[in-house]
Amino acid sequence: MAKPVVKKEYTLSERIYLWEILKGMKLTWGHFWFNFKACWRPGPHTIPTCWQYPEDRTREISPVFRGEHMLQKDDKGRETCIACGMCAKICPAKCITIKKGKRKEGEEDKYAAKTYPAAFEVDLLRCIFCGFCEDACPKNAIVLGQNFELARYTKEECILDKRKLLMNYRKAKEEGKLKPPRKRVPVVPAPPKPEKDEKADEGAEAKKGKPAVAGKAKKKPAEKAESNEKEE
Ligand code: SF4
Numbered sequence: 001m002a003k004p005v006v007k008k009e010y011t012l013s014e015r016i017y018l019w020e021i022l023k024g025m026k027l028t029w030g031h032f033w034f035n036f037k038a039c040w041r042p043g044p045h046t047i048p049t050c051w052q053y054p055e056d057r058t059r060e061i062s063p064v065f066r067g068e069h070m071l072q073k074d075d076k077g078r079e080t081c082i083a084c085g086m087c088a089k090i091c092p093a094k095c096i097t098i099k100k101g102k103r104k105e106g107e108e109d110k111y112a113a114k115t116y117p118a119a120f121e122v123d124l125l126r127c128i129f130c131g132f133c134e135d136a137c138p139k140n141a142i143v144l145g146q147n148f149e150l151a152r153y154t155k156e157e158c159i160l161d162k163r164k165l166l167m168n169y170r171k172a173k174e175e176g177k178l179k180p181p182r183k184r185v186p187v188v189p190a191p192p193k194p195e196k197d198e199k200a201d202e203g204a205e206a207k208k209g210k211p212a213v214a215g216k217a218k219k220k221p222a223e224k225a226e227s228n229e230k231e232e
Protein backbone atom coordinates (compact mmCIF):
# COMPACT_ATOMS: atom_id res chain seq x y z
CA MET A 1 0.00 0.00 0.00
CA ALA A 2 1.26 3.47 -0.85
CA LYS A 3 2.47 5.60 2.04
CA PRO A 4 0.49 8.80 2.77
CA VAL A 5 2.42 11.95 1.90
CA VAL A 6 3.21 14.03 4.98
CA LYS A 7 3.73 17.68 4.07
CA LYS A 8 6.60 19.44 5.83
CA GLU A 9 5.76 22.41 7.97
CA TYR A 10 7.96 25.36 6.89
CA THR A 11 9.16 27.95 9.39
CA LEU A 12 8.66 31.68 8.75
CA SER A 13 12.30 32.22 7.64
CA GLU A 14 11.98 29.31 5.19
CA ARG A 15 8.77 30.73 3.75
CA ILE A 16 10.37 34.14 3.16
CA TYR A 17 13.36 32.52 1.32
CA LEU A 18 15.51 35.55 2.15
CA TRP A 19 18.02 33.67 4.25
CA GLU A 20 18.46 31.00 1.56
CA ILE A 21 18.96 33.67 -1.13
CA LEU A 22 21.61 35.37 1.01
CA LYS A 23 23.39 32.03 1.53
CA GLY A 24 23.43 31.43 -2.24
CA MET A 25 24.71 34.94 -2.95
CA LYS A 26 27.51 34.47 -0.42
CA LEU A 27 28.71 31.39 -2.29
CA THR A 28 28.46 33.14 -5.69
CA TRP A 29 30.38 36.20 -4.56
CA GLY A 30 32.96 34.04 -2.83
CA HIS A 31 33.73 32.33 -6.14
CA PHE A 32 33.67 35.62 -8.03
CA TRP A 33 36.27 37.25 -5.78
CA PHE A 34 38.45 34.15 -5.74
CA ASN A 35 38.59 34.08 -9.56
CA PHE A 36 38.92 37.85 -9.80
CA LYS A 37 41.98 37.82 -7.55
CA ALA A 38 43.43 34.87 -9.47
CA CYS A 39 43.31 36.94 -12.71
CA TRP A 40 46.19 39.07 -11.43
CA ARG A 41 48.36 36.16 -10.36
CA PRO A 42 51.38 35.49 -12.62
CA GLY A 43 51.62 32.13 -14.42
CA PRO A 44 50.04 30.32 -17.37
CA HIS A 45 46.76 29.47 -15.64
CA THR A 46 45.68 32.81 -14.30
CA ILE A 47 42.04 31.83 -13.91
CA PRO A 48 41.73 28.40 -12.31
CA THR A 49 38.43 27.58 -13.97
CA CYS A 50 39.43 28.79 -17.48
CA TRP A 51 42.14 27.14 -19.51
CA GLN A 52 43.58 29.22 -22.32
CA TYR A 53 43.20 26.50 -24.97
CA PRO A 54 44.67 26.20 -27.61
CA GLU A 55 47.53 28.48 -26.54
CA ASP A 56 47.95 26.55 -23.33
CA ARG A 57 48.05 22.79 -23.82
CA THR A 58 49.64 21.88 -20.51
CA ARG A 59 46.45 20.62 -18.96
CA GLU A 60 46.62 16.99 -17.96
CA ILE A 61 44.06 14.68 -19.48
CA SER A 62 42.52 11.90 -17.48
CA PRO A 63 44.22 8.54 -18.11
CA VAL A 64 40.82 6.98 -18.78
CA PHE A 65 39.91 9.52 -21.46
CA ARG A 66 38.82 7.93 -24.76
CA GLY A 67 40.08 9.87 -27.76
CA GLU A 68 41.41 8.95 -31.20
CA HIS A 69 42.24 5.30 -31.78
CA MET A 70 45.68 3.80 -32.21
CA LEU A 71 47.11 0.36 -32.90
CA GLN A 72 49.78 -0.54 -30.39
CA LYS A 73 52.99 -2.45 -30.94
CA ASP A 74 54.87 -4.65 -28.49
CA ASP A 75 58.27 -3.97 -26.89
CA LYS A 76 60.05 -5.39 -29.95
CA GLY A 77 58.20 -3.01 -32.29
CA ARG A 78 55.96 -5.72 -33.75
CA GLU A 79 52.25 -5.27 -34.46
CA THR A 80 50.30 -7.02 -31.74
CA CYS A 81 46.92 -7.15 -33.48
CA ILE A 82 46.04 -10.68 -34.56
CA ALA A 83 43.05 -9.66 -36.72
CA CYS A 84 40.68 -11.75 -34.62
CA GLY A 85 37.84 -9.33 -35.35
CA MET A 86 36.60 -9.14 -31.75
CA CYS A 87 36.66 -5.34 -31.81
CA ALA A 88 34.69 -5.19 -35.07
CA LYS A 89 32.21 -7.70 -33.72
CA ILE A 90 31.50 -5.81 -30.51
CA CYS A 91 31.49 -2.32 -32.02
CA PRO A 92 27.92 -0.99 -31.64
CA ALA A 93 28.41 1.55 -34.43
CA LYS A 94 29.89 -1.02 -36.84
CA CYS A 95 32.69 1.35 -37.75
CA ILE A 96 35.64 -1.08 -37.72
CA THR A 97 36.65 -2.98 -40.85
CA ILE A 98 39.42 -5.56 -40.77
CA LYS A 99 41.01 -7.66 -43.48
CA LYS A 100 43.01 -10.60 -42.22
CA GLY A 101 46.44 -11.46 -43.54
CA LYS A 102 48.78 -14.38 -42.89
CA ARG A 103 52.34 -13.80 -41.80
CA LYS A 104 54.95 -15.02 -44.27
CA GLU A 105 58.38 -16.35 -43.49
CA GLY A 106 60.80 -13.62 -42.56
CA GLU A 107 58.09 -11.31 -41.25
CA GLU A 108 58.44 -12.44 -37.63
CA ASP A 109 60.04 -9.14 -36.68
CA LYS A 110 57.05 -7.23 -38.13
CA TYR A 111 54.07 -9.11 -36.77
CA ALA A 112 53.89 -10.78 -33.36
CA ALA A 113 51.38 -13.46 -34.37
CA LYS A 114 50.80 -15.70 -37.38
CA THR A 115 47.87 -13.55 -38.47
CA TYR A 116 47.81 -9.77 -38.74
CA PRO A 117 45.48 -7.11 -40.13
CA ALA A 118 46.29 -6.55 -43.79
CA ALA A 119 43.81 -3.66 -43.63
CA PHE A 120 42.32 -1.97 -40.59
CA GLU A 121 39.90 0.93 -40.76
CA VAL A 122 38.05 2.92 -38.11
CA ASP A 123 35.37 5.34 -39.27
CA LEU A 124 35.52 8.23 -36.82
CA LEU A 125 32.30 9.72 -38.18
CA ARG A 126 30.36 6.74 -36.88
CA CYS A 127 32.39 6.01 -33.76
CA ILE A 128 30.73 6.90 -30.46
CA PHE A 129 33.94 6.46 -28.42
CA CYS A 130 32.37 3.90 -26.13
CA GLY A 131 35.63 1.98 -25.70
CA PHE A 132 34.07 -1.44 -26.26
CA CYS A 133 36.70 -2.28 -28.89
CA GLU A 134 39.45 -1.54 -26.37
CA ASP A 135 37.81 -3.73 -23.75
CA ALA A 136 37.20 -6.62 -26.13
CA CYS A 137 40.73 -6.75 -27.58
CA PRO A 138 42.57 -9.79 -26.22
CA LYS A 139 45.98 -8.38 -27.20
CA ASN A 140 45.57 -4.80 -25.96
CA ALA A 141 46.23 -3.75 -29.56
CA ILE A 142 43.50 -1.20 -30.20
CA VAL A 143 43.48 1.64 -27.71
CA LEU A 144 41.63 4.94 -27.55
CA GLY A 145 44.33 7.52 -26.95
CA GLN A 146 44.29 11.03 -25.52
CA ASN A 147 43.92 13.00 -28.75
CA PHE A 148 40.66 14.91 -28.61
CA GLU A 149 41.27 17.20 -31.59
CA LEU A 150 39.23 15.28 -34.13
CA ALA A 151 38.13 18.07 -36.48
CA ARG A 152 38.90 17.31 -40.13
CA TYR A 153 38.20 19.07 -43.42
CA THR A 154 36.99 16.06 -45.43
CA LYS A 155 35.11 12.85 -44.73
CA GLU A 156 37.98 10.79 -46.11
CA GLU A 157 40.30 12.20 -43.47
CA CYS A 158 37.93 10.90 -40.78
CA ILE A 159 38.59 7.31 -41.78
CA LEU A 160 41.61 6.06 -39.89
CA ASP A 161 43.45 3.41 -41.87
CA LYS A 162 46.18 1.18 -40.49
CA ARG A 163 48.92 3.65 -41.36
CA LYS A 164 47.21 6.45 -39.41
CA LEU A 165 46.45 4.16 -36.48
CA LEU A 166 50.10 3.13 -36.23
CA MET A 167 51.16 6.74 -36.64
CA ASN A 168 48.91 7.71 -33.71
CA TYR A 169 50.69 5.08 -31.63
CA ARG A 170 54.13 6.37 -32.59
CA LYS A 171 53.12 9.95 -31.79
CA ALA A 172 51.63 9.03 -28.41
CA LYS A 173 54.78 7.05 -27.58
CA GLU A 174 57.03 9.98 -28.46
CA GLU A 175 54.92 12.33 -26.34
CA GLY A 176 54.78 9.85 -23.45
CA LYS A 177 50.99 9.66 -23.64
CA LEU A 178 50.59 5.90 -23.86
CA LYS A 179 48.01 4.38 -21.58
CA PRO A 180 49.26 1.86 -19.01
CA PRO A 181 48.25 -1.71 -19.92
CA ARG A 182 44.83 -2.57 -18.59
CA LYS A 183 44.26 -5.25 -16.02
CA ARG A 184 42.30 -8.00 -17.64
CA VAL A 185 39.17 -9.14 -15.84
CA PRO A 186 39.49 -12.87 -15.11
CA VAL A 187 36.95 -14.91 -17.02
CA VAL A 188 34.88 -16.97 -14.64
CA PRO A 189 33.60 -20.19 -16.26
CA ALA A 190 29.83 -20.58 -16.29
CA PRO A 191 28.46 -23.02 -13.68
CA PRO A 192 27.49 -26.43 -15.10
CA LYS A 193 23.85 -26.80 -16.07
CA PRO A 194 21.81 -29.07 -13.78
CA GLU A 195 21.19 -32.44 -15.37
CA LYS A 196 17.61 -33.08 -16.48
CA ASP A 197 15.73 -35.71 -14.57
CA GLU A 198 14.41 -37.58 -17.65
CA LYS A 199 12.33 -40.06 -15.68
CA ALA A 200 10.50 -37.26 -13.85
CA ASP A 201 9.89 -35.54 -17.21
CA GLU A 202 8.45 -38.71 -18.71
CA GLY A 203 6.12 -39.12 -15.70
CA ALA A 204 4.90 -35.54 -15.99
CA GLU A 205 4.26 -35.92 -19.74
CA ALA A 206 2.38 -39.20 -19.19
CA LYS A 207 0.14 -37.48 -16.63
CA LYS A 208 -0.74 -34.79 -19.18
CA GLY A 209 -1.54 -37.47 -21.72
CA LYS A 210 1.18 -36.43 -24.17
CA PRO A 211 3.90 -38.69 -25.56
CA ALA A 212 7.16 -38.24 -23.66
CA VAL A 213 9.44 -36.74 -26.33
CA ALA A 214 12.35 -34.54 -25.43
CA GLY A 215 12.32 -31.26 -27.37
CA LYS A 216 10.17 -30.69 -30.47
CA ALA A 217 8.38 -33.61 -32.02
CA LYS A 218 9.98 -34.42 -35.37
CA LYS A 219 7.85 -34.78 -38.44
CA LYS A 220 8.06 -38.01 -40.33
CA PRO A 221 9.54 -37.71 -43.85
CA ALA A 222 6.16 -38.60 -45.50
CA GLU A 223 4.34 -35.96 -43.41
CA LYS A 224 7.05 -33.45 -44.27
CA ALA A 225 6.66 -34.05 -48.01
CA GLU A 226 2.87 -33.64 -47.73
CA SER A 227 3.10 -30.39 -45.85
CA ASN A 228 5.64 -29.06 -48.39
CA GLU A 229 3.26 -29.92 -51.25
CA LYS A 230 0.38 -28.11 -49.51
CA GLU A 231 2.53 -25.05 -48.99
CA GLU A 232 3.47 -25.01 -52.66
S1 SF4 B 1 34.93 3.20 -29.44
FE1 SF4 B 1 32.99 2.06 -29.59
S2 SF4 B 1 32.03 2.85 -31.45
FE2 SF4 B 1 34.19 3.49 -31.52
S3 SF4 B 1 35.23 1.90 -32.72
FE3 SF4 B 1 35.40 1.33 -30.55
S4 SF4 B 1 33.63 -0.03 -30.18
FE4 SF4 B 1 33.23 1.08 -32.09
Ligand code: SF4
Pocket (backbone or CB within 6 Å): 080, 081, 082, 083, 084, 085, 086, 087, 088, 098, 136, 137, 138, 139, 140, 141, 142
Ligand atom coordinates in the same frame (compact mmCIF):
# COMPACT_ATOMS: atom_id res chain seq x y z
S1 SF4 C 1 42.55 -4.88 -32.44
FE1 SF4 C 1 42.41 -6.51 -30.92
S2 SF4 C 1 40.28 -7.24 -31.06
FE2 SF4 C 1 40.67 -6.01 -32.91
S3 SF4 C 1 41.29 -7.53 -34.43
FE3 SF4 C 1 43.17 -6.75 -33.46
S4 SF4 C 1 43.60 -8.22 -31.80
FE4 SF4 C 1 41.47 -8.54 -32.42
